[in-house]
Amino acid sequence: MKLLLSFVLALGLACDSRGDDDVETKYHSYLAALLVASKFTGMCGALQQMGKFQDATQMQGGDEFISRFINTEAARLGLSIEDFFYRCDVSTKAYNEGLKSAQQG
Numbered sequence: 001m002k003l004l005l006s007f008v009l010a011l012g013l014a015c016d017s018r019g020d021d022d023v024e025t026k027y028h029s030y031l032a033a034l035l036v037a038s039k040f041t042g043m044c045g046a047l048q049q050m051g052k053f054q055d056a057t058q059m060q061g062g063d064e065f066i067s068r069f070i071n072t073e074a075a076r077l078g079l080s081i082e083d084f085f086y087r088c089d090v091s092t093k094a095y096n097e098g099l100k101s102a103q104q105g
Helices: 002-015 021-057 062-076 081-104
Strands: none
Touching: 021 062, 021 081, 062 081
16 A cells, blocks of 8 residues: 555656656656566466466476467567566566565665
């Protein structure tokens, strides 16, 4: 709840900003990048949970399904598998840093 309130307040201040356009542009770019990182982090987290579920259940055909799903997502985004997982790593780090910053401020 505290994070949501911080985000709403930050968004409100950004919308009401009448300061330097360059500062506002950088702030909006930061928010956009954080939102993209959050979305990517969520997708990566869901894929990680699928892997954990498959490890625990050993569902028949599960490994192949997860592999095809990840390959399809990477292709949809125009990424190689290596780039896809690199983005997962980078996005998760950016998300965690943004979350930590929001909790401190």
